[in-house]
Amino acid sequence: MSMINWSELFPGKWSAVIFFLYITLFVNQGIIIKWSQDKGEYNYNIVIVVLMTEVLKLLSSVVLYCKENAFKSLFQEIFKYRKVLLLYMVPSSLYCLYNNLSFVNLAAFDPPTYFLLLQLRVVITGIIFQIVFKKKLSSKQWIALILLTLGCMIKHLNLDYNNAFSQTTLHLNINIVFIFIQTICSCLAGVYNEYLLKGEAANVNIFVQNVFMYVDSILCNVAVLLVQGHLIEAFDNAGSSIFMDPKVILIMCNNAAIGIVTSFFLKNLNSIVKTFASALELVFTAVFCWILFGIPIYLNTALAIAIVSFAVILYSQNPVQNVKSLV
Numbered sequence: 572m573s574m575i576n577w578s579e580l581f582p583g584k585w586s587a588v589i590f591f592l593y594i595t596l597f598v599n600q601g602i603i604i605k606w607s608q609d610k611g612e613y614n615y616n617i618v619i620v621v622l623m624t625e626v627l628k629l630l631s632s633v634v635l636y637c638k639e640n641a642f643k644s645l646f647q648e649i650f651k652y653r654k655v656l657l658l659y660m661v662p663s664s665l666y667c668l669y670n671n672l673s674f675v676n677l678a679a680f681d682p683p684t685y686f687l688l689l690q691l692r693v694v695i696t697g698i699i700f701q702i703v704f705k706k707k708l709s710s711k712q713w714i715a716l717i718l719l720t721l722g723c724m725i726k727h728l729n730l731d732y733n734n735a736f737s738q739t740t741l742h743l744n745i746n747i748v749f750i751f752i753q754t755i756c757s758c759l760a761g762v763y764n765e766y767l768l769k770g771e772a773a774n775v776n777i778f779v780q781n782v783f784m785y786v787d788s789i790l791c792n793v794a795v796l797l798v799q800g801h802l803i804e805a806f807d808n809a810g811s812s813i814f815m816d817p818k819v820i821l822i823m824c825n826n827a828a829i830g831i832v833t834s835f836f837l838k839n840l841n842s843i844v845k846t847f848a849s850a851l852e853l854v855f856t857a858v859f860c861w862i863l864f865g866i867p868i869y870l871n872t873a874l875a876i877a878i879v880s881f882a883v884i885l886y887s888q889n890p891v892q893n894v895k896s897l898v
Contacts, residue, residue, distance in 0.1 A: 586839050593836050594848050596829045598855045601682040602863065603825060604674060607818040615819055617674040618799065621667070622792035627827040629785035635831075636778035648779045655772045656783045662767070663787030665760035667795065670826070672753040679746040681866050683857040687875070688747075690720060690853065692754040699762045715885040719847070722878030725871050768834070781834050847883050854879065 607613065636645055649656065677685055697708055697716045708716070764784075772780050836848075854876050860866040 585835075589832060589835050589839060590844070590848055593829075593832050594851050594855065596825055596832060597848075597852050598859065599825050600673075600822070600829060601677060601685060601852070601856055602859055603818065603822050604677045605682050605860075605864065607816070607822060608678060611678050613674065613678065615816065618671060618792060618795050620674075620819060620823060621670045621826075622789060622796070624670070624823045624826045624830075625785050625788040625792060627823055628830040629782060629789065631827055631831060632778045632781035632785060636776065636782070640776070645779065645782070648776060649782070652772070652775050652779065652783075655767065655775055655780070656786070658767060658771055659780070659783040660787045660791075662760040662764040663784055664791045665756040665763075666784075667788055667791035669753050669756040669760065671792075671795065672749050672756070676746060676749055676753060679749075681864075682860050683853065683866060683872065685750075686853045686856050687724075688750045689754060689757065691751070692758045695754065695758045696762060699758055711885065715882045718885065719879055719882035722875045722882060725875045725878065764834075777834055781831065784834070785830070851879070851883065 607615075633645065676688075680688065697713070701708060768777075768780065772783075775783075857866075857868055857872055857876065861868050
């Protein structure tokens with residue numbers, strides 16, 4: 572078995588740091604959202620939490636841009652690349668749906684099972700990556716992707732216990748549909764966002780790209796609130812739990828950091844490495860949920876972790892080469 576090619580897996584100076592920071596933030600998000608629940612229910616409006624998170628991401632991006640550029644130049648950049656602003660409406664709407672469904676699905680599944688089911692996106696992302704970037708995956712890469720998917724599916728099998736089976740099957744209805752929709756949103760949004768970062772928006776400052784993304788995301792979440800009812804009433808009904816609850820504030824701050832780190836991730840790495848980072852979330856989430864919430868790690872969980880780890884090692888020997896630019 573050949574040695575891992577670290578220079579190909581992490582091509583940039585900060586690639587490894589971005590990779591592990593990405594994993595840490597996503598593991599935190601699942602655990603914090605679960606922690607904020609009250610007997611599987613939320614005492615706050617999840618759409619408003621997602622909306623305020625996007626506002627926080629927008630403010631962070633503006634501040635980071637202004638550290639090195641004049642504030643007036645931001646508007647000049649927005650006007651110059653207004654076409655890109657419109658193009659970002661596609662991934663923004665997908666991420667809007669994804670973020671809202673994450674709260675819904677984490678209320679139905681424990682975090683390890685939630686992250687497991689999301690791994691169905693691995694093969695889908697591989698196919699989309701081939702089509703969009705016209706880079707054919709090797710047989711070893713496909714074997715790694717398939718092993719990763721199988722490992723995640725084994726987590727959902729019950730090898731030596733019965734009670735967990737009955738608890739799991741209770742949710743194999745509309746929530747599985749929601750997970751499937753969330754998976755498709757993740758695949759399409761991730762690859763399309765990478766396409767913009769390296770294609771139409773390749774010459775745009777990364778923080779301006781983030782501004783485009785979050786402005787569009789805010790509009791999408793406002794539209795969701797309008798569909799649900801009245802926007803002003805939604806804020807009135809939200810109560811102080813959103814703006815005063817430390818757990819909710821932590822969710823928003825952590826999710827805001829995810830948005831910023833993800834843009835650097837896709838700029839410096841690629842969507843295939845992103846899916847493997849997401850798979851490693853399963854390992855750490857299972858361990859931390861066992862420690863914090865007492866969610867047991869059964870035999871199938873251990874087997875899933877072993878298969879996923881092997882798939883990561885197999886892939887790391889022959890990673891998909893980073894696409895520098897499409898223009």
